[in-house]
Amino acid sequence: MARLFPNSFAAPAKIARADGVYLTDTTGKKYMDASGGAIAVSLGHNDSDIIDALDAQERSVAYASRSVFTSQSLEDYAAELGTVLPMESPYIFTVSGGSEGVETAFKMARAYHVARGEDSRHKIISRRGEYHGATRGALDATDRPTYDRLYRPWLGQTARLPAYFEYRCEVPTHPQGCDDYHVAALEELIAREGAETIAAFVFEPVTGATTGVACATQSYWLRAQEICRRNGILLIADEVMCGHGRTGEWFACDHWDIRPDLLVAGKAASSAYWPLGFVAVAESVGRVIHESGLFVHGFTHSQSVVGAAVGLAVLKKMKQLDLVTASATKGKFFADALTATFGDHPNVGDIRALGLFAAVEIVADKESKTPFPRSAYVVEGIQQRALEHGVYVYTSVGMADGTNGEIILMGPAFIATEEELGEMASRLGRAIGTELLA
């Protein structure tokens, strides 16, 4: 008998319906979806505009090979993305998700350099404390020991920079010296590896599943961009989790005037109504890649017409309801609600938020920021109790030292009302409870 590969829950609830910010299981129990799955469902569940767009596209053209055809929905989607991306006249290559997007961006970066006669440029730089995906290249750029432990014999090509993580900053002169420290680390790494070997620097402008809503300063980004440009290194912004309005701007790069050469998105690109991601490539880079004919790459579901129709409907809805502004203003309300509900709890070390993107770091000792030992599975216990209290939250571990460290990561749908956001905070507060204390 064939069976579904099990998830980590012994007896997971079977979801039968989803509407707005609610999931309902087969017993009729309702859960508020405070994290939109893995920070993906940005418009809420059962949005009839998105479903209608998907349905209409399926009925007209469900599939047309990208190698010989294009379609109106793809052309329109690319044009519409151009109005919101932090890049001039970008080329768009759509894929089925974030990891595929990151792999595609790495290959594009390599193709660009080879096309310009710089064959030696192949290395990727990434920062500690960031997640870029589960496939081999993306995993190599990722810093999440629990994910890559088994596969290290296949990995090890990526050059690493320190994490930019304010709450657990290791810079001796913190906070004044942080930018200098990180800029020096970038320059040292480039000198050590040799600029002529480096293809690209991939980064999450606002971190997600690893350190949770951590970000660097504007002055760091000004300097880091200048260093990369001077050394011929392409900038790849990984906005798979933080893009599409999540942080209160269309893209997180907008907060610090980051102008990436490539930008990868996924998740909220389709609000999870279709497996969709994309790479946007700056015109000057994309043209070189295209004209060289060297970029031989693609997946069966690249440039999906249905994905494009869904992505386009999502962008239109976001504009129509001004959901980027909603994310910024509701995000402030949500952060205040989280802080008011459990900000002074002895085991809540930090609450970080930007737009409707929030992380709650759970610690054994607030003063020293010491995490609970991973063997205690504290955050899993909170997640389980949260489900009992009727709210689903996403969790992540390992941000303190690779193994220990626990966060609850939230990204409610932009259509959530203040009342619903307050209720999510209150249910999570009950789940954190009073009995943690080390």
Ligand SMILES: Cc1ncc(COP(=O)(O)O)c(C=O)c1O
């Ligand atoms: C920043 C970032 N990059 C890449 C990925 C990989 O995306 P996917 O899971 O769609 O392959 C994720 C997924 O969480 C992510 O958060």
